[in-house]
Amino acid sequence: xxxxxxxxxxxxxxxxLLRLLVNHPEVEIAFVHSSSNAGKPITEVHSGLAGxxxxxFTDKTPDFSGLDxxxxxxxxxxxxxxxxxxxxxxxxxxxxIDLSTDFRHRxxxxxxxxxxxxxNKPLIQKAERIANPGCFATAIQLALLPLAAAGKICGxxxxxxxxxxxxxxxxxxxxxxxxxxxxxxxxxxxFEHQHLKEITESLQQLQxxxxxxxxxxxxxxxxPRGIFASVYTGCNLTEDEANALYKDFYRDAAFTFVTDAxxxxxxxxxxxxxxxxxxxxxxxxxIISVLDNLLKGASGQAVxxxxxxxxxxxxxxxxxxxxAF
Numbered sequence: 001x002x003x004x005x006x007x008x009x010x011x012x013x014x015x016x017l018l019r020l021l022v023n024h025p026e027v028e029i030a031f032v033h034s035s036s037n038a039g040k041p042i043t044e045v046h047s048g049l050a051g052x053x054x055x056x057f058t059d060k061t062p063d064f065s066g067l068d069x070x071x072x073x074x075x076x077x078x079x080x081x082x083x084x085x086x087x088x089x090x091x092x093x094x095x096x097i098d099l100s101t102d103f104r105h106r107x108x109x110x111x112x113x114x115x116x117x118x119x120n121k122p123l124i125q126k127a128e129r130i131a132n133p134g135c136f137a138t139a140i141q142l143a144l145l146p147l148a149a150a151g152k153i154c155g156x157x158x159x160x161x162x163x164x165x166x167x168x169x170x171x172x173x174x175x176x177x178x179x180x181x182x183x184x185x186x187x188x189x190x191f192e193h194q195h196l197k198e199i200t201e202s203l204q205q206l207q208x209x210x211x212x213x214x215x216x217x218x219x220x221x222x223x224p225r226g227i228f229a230s231v232y233t234g235c236n237l238t239e240d241e242a243n244a245l246y247k248d249f250y251r252d253a254a255f256t257f258v259t260d261a262x263x264x265x266x267x268x269x270x271x272x273x274x275x276x277x278x279x280x281x282x283x284x285x286x287i288i289s290v291l292d293n294l295l296k297g298a299s300g301q302a303v304x305x306x307x308x309x310x311x312x313x314x315x316x317x318x319x320x321x322x323x324a325f
Contacts, residue, residue, distance in 0.1 A: 001026060101134065104134070115302075124309060139229045140161065156234075158231070161217075187218070263275040
């Protein structure tokens with residue numbers, strides 16, 4: 001069994017991570033750390049786990065000896081501080097999977113491997129520390145990686161992507177209140193979203209010559225979870241050639257699938273899938289990419305990475321099915 005711990009256990013990503021780990025056939029959860037909820041039952045915060053766990057939140061610094069894997073679900077900036085405050089975590093035991101932005105970029109990676117399995121699977125299998133990708137970054141990278149691998153990105157890339165309210169985290173804000181968010185749509189961080197840097201680095205890993213910008217317009221959607229991204233760029237491939245390229249690139253991917261029909265959001269929500277669809281319109285190639293921001297965009301991908309790090313079936317604990325409605 002893989003003995004695991006979670007730091008920052010109160011948020012949405014931690015709740016989804018717990019849901020996956022308590023049902024994972026190869027995992028034992030040793031502790032869940034939350035300073036603000038110490039002494040409370042996990043189910044008092046993550047009520048969907050009622051009847052599945054009797055774990056209690058702790059605020060004590062855990063003993064990491066004997067721990068195999070540690071998930072960091074801390075706020076952005078806090079993961080690095082936590083590791084710096086606990087030097088024993090720099091030795092390679094336990095293995096670390098960080099879900100914050102702290103180690104995603106090459107210049108600040110500090111030995112962390114960027115954890116996008118469709119890009120870095122062999123590196124992840126050997127890694128001691130993983131920087132889990134961002135949710136928007138995952139959806140957009142998976143839409144563009146096959147083109148980059150073939151050296152086919154030769155112009156500006158345009159992205160419109162809508163995310164659910166859970167992408168903003170559990171802490172209430174003006175733009176997450178139900179009365180504001182429901183039946184509403186708004187743009188934020190146009191052309192300057194924080195995930196652009198990791199997307200660019202991954203594309204350049206496959207096609208170093210890329211210098212054209214990614215014109216990214218993120219939108220807040222009036223729904224709780226999921227990301228729907230429409231991506232287009234100039235491309236000299238035919239539609240048949242593009243489809244063949246994408247299907248070949250993802251032929252061995254555990255959770256990324258190229259569909260002949262354009263997908264809708266509900267086909268991916270509550271699963272660890274990313275569904276892609278490719279169409280040609282004149283000189284433009286359109287790629288639709290849909291996934292669940294809390295699963296393939298966060299906690300599901302983190303468990304997928306853990307499986308790879310420990311030599312398990314990549315799909316272990318992640319055989320989730322979308323709802324029909």
